[in-house]
Amino acid sequence: MTDVVLEVEELSATYRGVVAVEGLTLNVPAGRIVTVIGPNGAGKTTLLNAVMGVLPARGVVRFRGEAIGRLDVEARVRRGISLVPETRELFATLGVEDNLRLGFWRHRGAGAAAMRRALDEVYALFPRLRERRSQAAGTLSGGERQMLAMGRALMARPSLLMLDEPSLGLAPLIVRDIFRAIAALRDTGVAILLVEQNARAALQVAEYGYVLETGRIALQGASAMLAADPRVIETYLGVG
């Protein structure tokens, strides 16, 4: 089954008239990890924010066949899209578990037992969060904050999870943990749109990739193919 969860067609977004992304067309199939790599300022964050509805954009965004371009952020969350933003946007003064509970907002009618189950699943994925569950989110380390941001997004049980540079500013060991968690998530059936500057790790975990340069898609293909492309190797994978 190759259901397409997210279809983006000819998406363009501007900041006060200055074009940030233009004419982007991409797909995310169900149960797959699709990555968008590219240098700083290429427009990766703009793309995710536009799909989430945080930023206005032109073009077509279809989620499970429904055009969602005119819906507000809350309605998109209700449809099953979650974004873990580059800036995390945690509730700093609230505890770790309260942050997670609020991630369950979309399902708050489902009852305490359902929330408990969702919490346990997140804790199973990130045991560190269980240890820290009553600590204020603002006091967490960088890696723990990323885990909490992902955990909070997962509490909504999305069918599409969008991750904006989850490895940004993290130590290599933590990056490995995070990418393991991403791979584990794919096996639960959620579609993932992963934006990264860490092209090596992203292409390893994803099935398909797009290379974004100055707001346009410069290259696309199966990850293995991209990883073998001389242009990608030279610009994004380096020699080491």
Next chain:
Amino acid sequence: MNSVDPTIFLILLQDGIVNGAIYALLALSLVLVFAVTRVVLIPQGEFVAYGALTYATLGAGRVPGSVFLLCALGIAACGYGFWAERRTLDLSATLRLLGETILLPAAVLVLTLWLAPQRAGIAVEAFLALLIVAPMAPYLYRIAFQPMAEASVLVLLIAAVGVHLAMVGLGLVFFGPEGSRGDAFSGATYTLGALTVPGQALWIVGATLLIMAALALFFGLTLRGKALRATAVNRLGARLVGIPTAQSGRLAFALAGCIGALSGVLIAPLTTVYYDSGFLIGLKGFVAAIVGGLVSYPAALVAALAVGIGESFSSFYASAFKEVIVFGAIVPVLLARSLLAAPEAEEE
């Protein structure tokens, strides 16, 4: 200056605590509204004055004009709600909007027309005054603030001043230029050594403590309360988990409206309230809130008590300068705050 007589000292202290309790409630709702919506709620004092005058009018057996304002605001909020949510309205949202903005004020109007002439008793009248005044706040949020929720603090402040001026003007229309007093909840007085404590003072302090406890439980234990705090600490984060921030804003305004109206009902028996009395009362709550930087509840509470006590002592020793002293005291506090906060502010 004469030395302080201990009895007078105690009386002044008691007055100060009672006033301080009211200022604390107002400061609390100002901090809450600002944290959630970034609106500096200048019209907070009008909810107090409307609450007091509506309660006093009901006590005189008349129908207060404010109930018609409630209906008008409800209809306007309904119209705006339909327009703003025209793309996302489904059946349940439509019913909820109609219930909130049409059914509720209609029911309050019927209740008022029925109960007002027959002097239904202090408890009923106090509750009715709350029902008439408190819902105005979320309606005003829908009409005046929600359309520009993402505007700058300054623009929102200007809108708040506009709402304040409009409400004072309408207050004059509905309640007239002469002041009124409401009936006390309890005529009893209690003697405590040399001190005579009126029952109403106990009502005020008791109600304040009760409201604070209720708010603490609401924010500490319920998911909706936590959602409100979440909206306050991180708006974007709240939107990303699907918390509707407009709804959070209305809830914050509704709480502020309840607290303001209740404060008005509580003070109505103690002082004569005029249509424009709200501003000065609200301003003192505002001073306390500012001391807390519009973000800290505990600092605002302590400051509110200090304002109340300071006001009570300065009105005894230098009554002509009472307001000057109270508002003058804010200057060194703000100075200290800005000096202490300077390194932090630089980062932004």
